[in-house]
Amino acid sequence: MGGPVKFFFLVIAAAAPLLSAAQHMAKPQALWINNATLHGNSVMRFTLITDLIRGEEEYFAAGFVCATTPKCDVYLFAVFIVFGFYNSSGKFLVLEDASREVIWSANRDRPVRENATLEFTSDGNLVLHDADGSHVWSSGTSGRSVTIMVITENGNLVLSDQREATVWQSFDHPADTMVPGQSLLQGMRLKAYTSPTNWTVDQFYITVLPDGLNAYYAEGTTLPQLYFSFQTKIGKIANDPTRATFMDGSLSFMLGPDRIENITFPVAHSTWPVAQYIRLDKHGYLGLYEWSKGERSTMVYDIMGSLGMDACAYPTVCGAYGVCNGGQCTCPLENNSSTVYFKLVDDRKPNLGCTPFTPVSCQEIQHHKLLTIPNISYFDYSHTALNAASIDDCKQACLKNCSCMLVLFRARECVWVTKVFSLHAIQQENVGFDSPVYLKVQLIPSIFAPNANRKKVMLAATVGAVTTLVLLLIAVTLYIQRRRKYEEKDEEFDFDKLPGTPTRYSFEKLSECTEGFSKKLGEGGFGSVFEGKLGEVRVAVKRLEGARQGKKEFLAEVETIGSIEHINLVRLIGFCAEKSERLLVYEYMPRGSLDRWIYYRYNNAPLDWCTRCRIILDVAKGLCYLHEECRRKIVHLDIKPQNILLDDNFNAKVADFGLCKLIDRDQSKVVTMMRGTPGYLAPEWLTSRITEKVDVYSFGVVIMEILSGRKNIDNSQPEENVQLINLLREKYQNNQLIDLIDKHSDDMVSHQEEVVQMMKLAIWCLQHDSIQRPSMSTVIKVLEGVISIQTFDANSLGFVQENPSTYSVPSQTSILSGPR
Known part of the structure; x- marks a missing residue:
């Protein structure tokens, strides 16, 4: 977390309903807005705080805390420790120069802005929305008879029912920190933050196993790699999950009835009052920390080190390829050789590798x-x-x-x-x-090269280098001249003559409406997307990068979307073409792209069965229009959840036509170079002869991702489950399709028969032979119950294309609106 942030005395008025007589309790139908109306200042704003009057001491509070320093422009809804006291009038005062230590936060990958809202709804759900109304996080307790929200003496944010039974608690969803009284149940993880000012999850995590602790490092798509293991000395008995509980002075492992093993820590030695907690930091260290008023939080005990972990044994202690020797970082050298193959990334910072x-x-x-x-x-x-x-x-x-x-x-x-x-x-x-x-x-x-020819080789290399340099200078000169001519010619190009062309805007106008391209919504395969406002209409402005999409692709997107209009296709409002600048103005889709709702990266509530069905039908209608109702067939070529956007009511629209291909009605196939996203490509891409059925295959993959709540290619899964389509084949053969249903949603499980039928539709769409796949109009008839699903042998499913090196477009997200 960040270091201390100085601020003046904070007085919390006793008249506030949640910060006077019942500072640690709230009831449904409460609403907090992250602005000056809350008690606090720009660093921390309180919603709940423990109310035990015990003199000047540390307290646990819940509220909005600044997620960046020194400028507070984004916040987290969090539980944190703060030093202060209640005065004789019952008002809470924060000590001058006091800071806060965050111990838990809601969706720390997604900070919110000023005027974000936290609502304790009438049906017992705790919901966090950003200032623009977009959903950020919820407790998922809607309809579970929640009647009260409290923050306990040890910092546990709890939602309870009328019998005071816990329905949800923050201790069940740990971040990077444990406080006294908190337990990690078998399978739970502590996950490190990236840095004090970057609250996204880092690659380090530690988890409780049946007989101890394991710590792992996993970067990108690499498999998690074990770097620390602590095995308890006493054996586990019974089937109850192992529990690791942090108490003052120890970490206790409960392995069965009366079977407890303790790791003992030194007692607090700082000036009273002092707060103690365990934290997994960005370097993978698990440490005991102490923090007292007027002092910085410091690690006072290296837990892993006390259990035999060498300081040089951490995965990133000296960066990639770095050799750690007694705490010093160097580059590797071959045994008995003077040849140097590696250099430091930064000579002044050897630890960077x-x-x-x-x-x-x-x-x-x-x-x-x-x-x-x-x-x-x-x-x-x-x-x-x-x-x-x-x-x-x-x-x-x-x-x-x-x-x-x-x-x-x-x-x-x-x-x-x-x-x-x-x-x-x-x-x-x-x-x-x-x-x-x-x-x-x-x-x-x-x-x-042999020693006898070394000089010849060096001479040839020198001549070659000089020749290359001269040719490069000539090429650069010619490129600059040609570029100038291109820009002059491009300025003369009359875009307004394109049939059905939408409104043309100046670059200055779009820069103004996006506030200088300051509100970035996401990054797509050909550029970045920014939020803007034309008058009172919110729009998404896609700024294309010239090196990744040229005039040809730009015109394809303008001509294609500008000439079509369908309720399930994202509407192109306008465009800009000035010199090398290429921009597209789309309608704004407030709920963002589908992937954020089905992969559970933002702690969002799972979609119910009806919503998923409607999304699948909407996408099918959009594709059917492209394939069968336009004057020329339009093949999208990049159907994936990132290119399916949702409005306020979860109506789906197909977006991003940068890769589309037009096919005349008298053509059966076209030849084109491979393009698209790994994991969604049909088998016939290997021949480069494709039809609109490649979209049907991609649509089948998307159906399975919607129904299972996971990516098609997910390297975080066990090796045998990495590829969803291969797993689908296996489950279909064994009549176990129920195993693939998204278990995050009770509603999905309750409709398992309908979900299985939808999976069979996906299997039809995923046939290896494109002729066997249904048209999108047939898909719609199946979804509307007009015709039945054809059945196939599981071995006829198409295989997964997943080698990104063969594709013309990087595997990046393509989003028009909504944060990623």
Whole structure:
């Protein structure tokens, strides 16, 4: 969290209904607005606070806290510790120079702005909306007889029913911090923040296992890698989940009746009063922290270190390829060699890691080499393992596979590492099981040329470099001249002559309406999207990046969307074309893209069955219009949840036509280069001869994602479950389609028969043979109950295309409105 933020005395008026007689309690139909009307200031604004009068001491409070420093422009709804006291009149005063320590927050990946609202609804749901009305987070307790919200003495935000039974509590959804009295149940995680001013979830997390604690590091799509494990000395009995509870002075593991093991901490040594808590920080350290009034929060006890964790054994302690030796960071050197293959990323900050002088290229696999780095331990040996009879076999296997970047041979097992993090140098007296590692590098001709020809090679390289430089200068000059001519010609191009062209705006006008492109909604495959306002109409302005979409693609999108109009297609309001600037103005879709509602990245409430059905039907109608009702067939080519936008009532519209292809009615197929997003591409893309049925295949993938609440290709899943369509094939063969239903929603489970039927429609759309797939008009008839679903053998499902290197467009989101 951030360090102390200074501010003046804060007096909370006793007349406030939630901060006087019942400061720790609220009832339904309460509404708080994040502005000056709340008690507090720009740093923290209170909604609830513990009300025990115990003198000058730390208190737990809930409210809006500043998420950035020094400028408070976004906030989190959070539970936090604050130092203060109640005076004789019952007013709460925050101590001067006091700060706050956040211990829990709602959807920390999505801070809110001034005038955001927190509502405790009449049906018992706690809901957070941003200032623009977009949904940010909810407790999901609607209709569960919640009658009261309290914040307990130990900082637990609790929603209870009329029998005072807990319906929801913040302790069940931990962030990066544990406070005394809080427990981590088996399977729960503490997840580190990225930095004190970046509240998004970092790659480190720690979780409770049946017999201890495990800590992992997972970057991007890489599989989680274990870097710390604590196994309890006493064995687990019974089937009850293991519970790790933080009490003053210890972390207790309850493994069964009367079976408790404690990790004991030192007692608080700071000036009273003092707050203690456990936190997982951005570097992966699990520490005991103390914080008292007038002082900074400091780690007073290294929990992992006390359990045998070496300071050099953390995954990112010295950055990628960095070697940690006694707390010092250096770059790896080959044994008995003076050749240097790596350099520091920043000479002044060795802990940022190293980078190879020559990046490893898959096109030059014959010039790969494995360096022998002695006396090295790597934090994780479980990433990829193969059977190998010897070290030489292990090394040869790595050299033949471009994804292998580091290899170890341990206990007759060949361990591959595909992404190299920090390396741990070990003392020679401890060398044995952990030494050495073999690190892949890319050779260059000057290194592997024979000594007799070294001078010739160097001379040839010099001449080649000079020639290349001259040619490059000529090419740049010609490009600049051609670019100037292009811009002059482009200025003369009369866009208004395009049939059905929407309103043309000046760049100045769109810059003004978006407040200088300051309110970024998201980033798409060809540019960024900003919120704007034309008069009283909210719009989404897509600013295209010239290097990623040229005039051809721009005209395709303007001509295509400008000439069509359908309730299930996002409406193009206008455009701008000035010199190299290309902008498109779309209608604003307040609930953003579909992916944020089905992947559960924002703690949003699950969609009910009826809403999902309506979204599927809306998308089908939009595609049917493109395929069958336009003068020329329009194939979208990039159907995915990120390109399906939702209005206030969850009506769906298809968006982003930057990749679309027009097909004449007398054409059966067209030839085009591969384009789209990995995971949604039909098998026939391998031949580059496609029809509108590629959209039907993508639509089938989207149906399965909507019904299962997960991505088609999800590397966070176990290896056998990574690909949803392959899993669908297996479940269909075994008559277990119910297993794929989104378990986040009780409503989905209660409609399991209808959901299974919808999955069978998806299977029809996912046929490997495009001729066997239904048209979108047929899909609509199935959804409306006019015709029945055809059944197929599970083996006829199309396979998943997932190699992004073969696509013409990066796998990025394409969003027109709504935060991502």
